[in-house]
Amino acid sequence: MKLKSLLIASAMMLAPASVMAADLTIGFSQIGSESGWRAAETTVTKQEAEKRGIDLKFADAQQKQENQIKAIRSFIAQDVDAILLAPVVATGWDEVLEEAKDAEIPVLLLDRTVDASEDLYLTAVTSDLVHEGEVAGKWLVEEMAGKPCNVVELQGTTGSSPAIDRKKGFEQGIAGHDNLKIIRSQTGDFTRSQGKVVMESFLKAEGGANICALYAHNDDMAVGAIQAIKEAGLKPGQDIKIVSIDSVPDIHLAMAAGEANATIELTPNMAGPALDALEAYLSSGTTPPKWIQTESRLYTLKDDNQAVYEAKKGLGY
Amino acid sequence: MIRSTHLPLVVTILTFLAAFVLCSGQYPAMMSTRVVANLLTDNAFLGIVAVGMTFVILSGGIDLSVGSVIAFTGVFLAVILRDTSIHPLAAFALVLAMTIAFGAAMGAIIHYLDMPAFIVTLAGMFLARGLAYVLSTDSVPITHEFYDVLQSLYWKAPGGGRFRLTGMVMLATFIIGMVVAHRTRFGQNVYALGGGAQTARLMGVPLASTTIGIYALSGGLAGLAGIVFSLYTSAGYSLATVGVELDAIAAVVIGGTLLSGGSGFVAGTFFGILIMGLIQTYIVFDGTLSSWWTKIVIGGLLFAFILLQKGLTWATTARRKPLIDFAAP
Numbered sequence: 001m002k003l004k005s006l007l008i009a010s011a012m013m014l015a016p017a018s019v020m021a022a023d024l025t026i027g028f029s030q031i032g033s034e035s036g037w038r039a040a041e042t043t044v045t046k047q048e049a050e051k052r053g054i055d056l057k058f059a060d061a062q063q064k065q066e067n068q069i070k071a072i073r074s075f076i077a078q079d080v081d082a083i084l085l086a087p088v089v090a091t092g093w094d095e096v097l098e099e100a101k102d103a104e105i106p107v108l109l110l111d112r113t114v115d116a117s118e119d120l121y122l123t124a125v126t127s128d129l130v131h132e133g134e135v136a137g138k139w140l141v142e143e144m145a146g147k148p149c150n151v152v153e154l155q156g157t158t159g160s161s162p163a164i165d166r167k168k169g170f171e172q173g174i175a176g177h178d179n180l181k182i183i184r185s186q187t188g189d190f191t192r193s194q195g196k197v198v199m200e201s202f203l204k205a206e207g208g209a210n211i212c213a214l215y216a217h218n219d220d221m222a223v224g225a226i227q228a229i230k231e232a233g234l235k236p237g238q239d240i241k242i243v244s245i246d247s248v249p250d251i252h253l254a255m256a257a258g259e260a261n262a263t264i265e266l267t268p269n270m271a272g273p274a275l276d277a278l279e280a281y282l283s284s285g286t287t288p289p290k291w292i293q294t295e296s297r298l299y300t301l302k303d304d305n306q307a308v309y310e311a312k313k314g315l316g317y
Numbered sequence: 318m319i320r321s322t323h324l325p326l327v328v329t330i331l332t333f334l335a336a337f338v339l340c341s342g343q344y345p346a347m348m349s350t351r352v353v354a355n356l357l358t359d360n361a362f363l364g365i366v367a368v369g370m371t372f373v374i375l376s377g378g379i380d381l382s383v384g385s386v387i388a389f390t391g392v393f394l395a396v397i398l399r400d401t402s403i404h405p406l407a408a409f410a411l412v413l414a415m416t417i418a419f420g421a422a423m424g425a426i427i428h429y430l431d432m433p434a435f436i437v438t439l440a441g442m443f444l445a446r447g448l449a450y451v452l453s454t455d456s457v458p459i460t461h462e463f464y465d466v467l468q469s470l471y472w473k474a475p476g477g478g479r480f481r482l483t484g485m486v487m488l489a490t491f492i493i494g495m496v497v498a499h500r501t502r503f504g505q506n507v508y509a510l511g512g513g514a515q516t517a518r519l520m521g522v523p524l525a526s527t528t529i530g531i532y533a534l535s536g537g538l539a540g541l542a543g544i545v546f547s548l549y550t551s552a553g554y555s556l557a558t559v560g561v562e563l564d565a566i567a568a569v570v571i572g573g574t575l576l577s578g579g580s581g582f583v584a585g586t587f588f589g590i591l592i593m594g595l596i597q598t599y600i601v602f603d604g605t606l607s608s609w610w611t612k613i614v615i616g617g618l619l620f621a622f623i624l625l626q627k628g629l630t631w632a633t634t635a636r637r638k639p640l641i642d643f644a645a646p
Contacts, residue, residue, distance in 0.1 A: 027604070057604025065550055065557065067597070067608070070359045074601035076477075077351035078344070091458040092550030095468055103477065115458055159455040159554065 024282075025055045027075030028084040028271075032063040034157075035190050035220045036248045036317035037268060041111065043316035045084070045271035052275060065089055069096050076103050082122075082278050084271065086110040090161050097121060108278060110270040112161050113291075122281060123288040125274045129165035130172070132264045132296045136243045137173015139262050139298060140213055143241060146179055149212040152202045153185035154195055154225060156217040163187070166217045166245060183211070188221040195221025199228035208234045216244040219251035219263055226259050237261055247299055249312040256305040265297040268315065325573025325625060326585045332618075333588045336595055344602045350478030356594045357484030362387060362542040362549060363564055364487040364590045367572075368494040369538030370565040371586045375498070376531050377511040377578025378434035382423065382441030383539040384561035386416055388554070389449040390543020395457035395553025405463045413540045419445070420536020424529035438532075442562070449555035456554035459547060467548055483545045490538065494583040507531060511578025568593055571618050575626055592618070 026049065033039045042058070049056035057080065059071035065088050075083050076099055083100060085107055087093060097120035100107050109124035140151070153170070156163030167185070174180045184202050188195040195216060202211065208229070216222035222244035229236040236242055236259045244251060247265035254260040277288035299308065341348040366383045373380045390412050397408050423441050427434050470482040498504040506527040509517040518524055547553055572589030574581025596614050600606050 027601075055604075057601065059601045059604070060608040062608060064559075065554070066359070066362075066546075069549070070355070070594075070597055071601045073355040073359060074352070074598050077349055077355060077598075078346050078602055089456045089552070089554060091456045091552035091554070094551060095549075099479065158556065164455075 023053050023055060024081045025057065025078075026082045026084060026275075026278075027057045027059065027071070027078070027080045029059050029061060029068045029071040029075070029086065031061055031068070031086050031088045033060065034063060035218055035246070036250065037218065037220075037246045037266060040248070040268035040312075040315040040317045041086070041270060044268045045110075048269070048271040048275055052279070054275070061088060063088060065092060069093075072096050072100065072107075076100055076105060079103070080105060081282070083107045084110055084274060085121075086270075087112050087114050089159065090115045094120065106278065106281065108274045110274060118290050123274070123277050123290055123292055125270045125277075125292045125294065127266050127294045127296050129162050130169035132245050132266065133166035133169020133171075134173040135169075135264045135296055135298050136166075136215060136245060136262070137170040137175075139173075139300070140180060140215070140241070140243055141174055141177050143261070144177075144179060144213075146177075148179045148181075149241075150181055150183045150206070150210055151213045151215055152199075152206070152211050153182055154188040154198055154214065154216040154221040155185060156187065156190045156221075158187045158189075163190075163217055170215055180213075182215075188216070188224070190218050190220060192220045192224040195224030196228045197224075199225035200232070203228060203232045203234075208232050208239065211240055213241040213243070216242070219244045219246040219248040222260060222263075223250050223254060226254055230259075235259075247297070247308075247312075248317045249309045249315075250317070252299070252305040252309040252312065255299070255301060255303075256309060258301070262298065262300045265295070265299060267294050270294065322580055324629060325622065326582050326588075328622075328625060329571060329573050329585050329588045329592070333592050333595065336592060336599075340595060340599045340602070344599075347598065347602060350474040350476035352478070352598060354474065354478030354480050354484065356591055356598065357487065358479070358481045358549075360590050360594045361481075361483040361487040362546040362558070363561060363568065363593075364587065365490045365545060366539050366542040366561065367565040367568045367586045367590055368490050368583060369535035370562070371494065371569050371572070371574055371581065371583050372498065372507055372531050373434070373535050374566070374569050374574050374576060375511045375578055375581055376507045376528070377514075378427070378528075378531065379438060379566070380420075380423075380441075380532065380535045380539075381435065381438040381562050382419075382445055383535060383542070383565060384558045384563075385442045385445035385449065386419065386536060386539035387543040387546050387558045387561060388556070389445040389452075390416060390540050391547040391550075391553035391557060392449040392452045392457065392555050393553070394544065394547050395459050396452050398459055398461050399457060405461055409544055412543070413537055416540030416543070417533050417537040420539070421529050421533035423536070424532030425525075427532065428525050428528040434532075446555070452555070453553070454555060456552050456556075458552045460551075464548065464551060468551070483548055486541070486545055490541070491583060491587050498583050503527070503530060508579060511575075511580070513579075564593065567615055567619055571615075571622050573622070573626075575630075576623070 030042055061067035093114045093116045106122040108122050111126055113124045186198050188198045222242050226236040242260040243262040245264045247263045251260055251263045273292050280286040393412050394408055423437050427437050471479045473479050506522045509522045510527055568589035569586050572585030597611050600610055
């Protein structure tokens with residue numbers, strides 16, 4: 001009893017102080033660190049929080065939804081001021097988001113959206129995944145200029161929204177161009193090692209001469225695939241054109257060496273716009289739009305890829 | 318003797334209490350109904366599957382298939398509720414029958430073909446995961462209104478904690494598990510089997526039906542955990558719950574059950590689950606530690622408990638040794 005009243009007393013003493021300092025505590029439930037881009041997103045999010053004087057509680061879910069749900073529940077129990085969530089899958093968030101809403105804690109989605117009612121979250125900051133795929137598809141259409149081309153595709157994690165949307169976007173991008181044909185499409189789980197393994201199986205099954213281009217749902221898989229192509233005695237970037245998405249430093253290094261052809265940037269700074277929207281919401285009650293879109297920039301061999309690599313390599317990719 | 322068999326259980330409970338007090342000393346918010354309710358809700362599926370795993374390990378076996386069976390159950394429910402108009406309760410019964418039969422089949426192979434449980438259940442793990450993928454590679458949402466009804470069944474405690482139906486199902490499973498393990502013939506047979514198949518046979522334990530029963534129980538509880546998991550996420554996803562079998566085994570061992578079988582308590586597993594949940598909660602509360610520390614701490618605990626078990630076994634056999642010497646010709 002004595003201990004409890006002591007705790008309450010100390011909590012009461014601390015509470016006004018933290019309000020005066022106006023510093024926010026925000027929980028961030030991150031998917032994991034399956035790709036370099038994800039690690040950069042984590043770094044940039046921490047930087048953005050530090051810049052604004054926000055106390056960021058970071059939880060890595062190791063690719064498991066149950067861990068993310070647990071983390072969000074713990075954030076609610078801690079009574080944080082807001083929650084940033086990068087959801088690992090789109091489904092199954094209603095229950096825990098309702099609990100957050102009940103506790104009046106705004107939830108901001110980063111980089112991916114969820115299949116839940118829109119009133120359960122404040123806003124979602126994402127790139128347009130379909131658009132990214134479409135940019136990649138259109139680039140290949142122009143590059144090939146009507147020549148026949150067999151494309152192999154390395155998909156992302158099965159069932160994840162970037163895998164679904166980037167596939168859809170690419171198909172939209174090459175629609176109506178019968179010279180381009182997707183002959184094989186398999187998941188590489190967004191990882192370098194799987195990208196290499198699956199590319200090896202593509203090369204074995206189809207023969208290197210029969211493949212003219214590779215479309216990978218992220219750069220890491222493309223980097224793995226480059227390795228596989230080299231080991232098969234072919235020249236990546238020439239014998240097999242490579243287009244991928246994310247714009248991580250290593251792909252720029254590969255592009256500088258002529259081993260990859262194009263990448264579409266997925267900016268790792270999702271937290272910046274999200275925290276801006278949150279601060280506006282908390283200070284003046286401005287409700288942000290439900291969807292804040294980030295830019296999808298195309299990099300090709302015409303850009304100074306060495307310079308881009310230098311600029312990006314410090315971000316933790 | 319009684320003291321040495323109870324000691325691991327006592328150590329587990331004391332570890333949990335000490336950890337909880339330490340954690341709440343640092344973060345007073347951990348001493349809230351929210352955290353307690355979260356511990357029950359978030360670990361419900363793991364707890365249920367760990368009860369089955371306790372029986373399997375008590376009998377000296379292992380069941381690696383449970384994580385895949387949970388995923389399969391979830392995907393099966395999601396697909397069948399999407400594509401047919403069958404009532405969820407009927408679907409639950411159907412999927413439970415399937416998982417019990419699946420477990421029983423593995424038990425039968427282990428017993429009649431005299432195969433190591435490790436290999437048979439490893440095959441079961443690939444089989445169930447593969448079947449889940451065949452049903453659907455996407456995460457399939459479950460939108461049945463009966464699910465909404467089940468999810469809205471909770472008691473909101475003062476302080477905001479929500480004690481949900483799934484957490485209660487886990488508690489009920491533990492209580493029934495304790496009764497079965499300690500108060501029934503089947504439970505006695507499980508302990509006897511864990512003490513050694515040869516001795517168990519001489520004692521008149523029906524080896525075939527006990528082995529099949531144990532794996533059927535584990536399969537059935539994995540099915541129940543799958544139902545709970547589908548309520549937890551309102552979806553079926555073939556990539557879900559990868560590695561949960563290992564978490565369950567860790568919880569059983571931290572709970573004081575001997576990996577070689579024959580000694581342990583279902584109640585210990587409950588505290589094993591709570592300890593693992595508590596570590597995760599602490600790491601999220603801290604917010605700066607890498608979440609992989611969860612694995613490191615659990616690994617450390619596992620080592621500590623294995624050493625404790627080894628020490629106890631050594632102490633008890635050392636005491637018995639003069640007797641054995643005396644009996645030898």
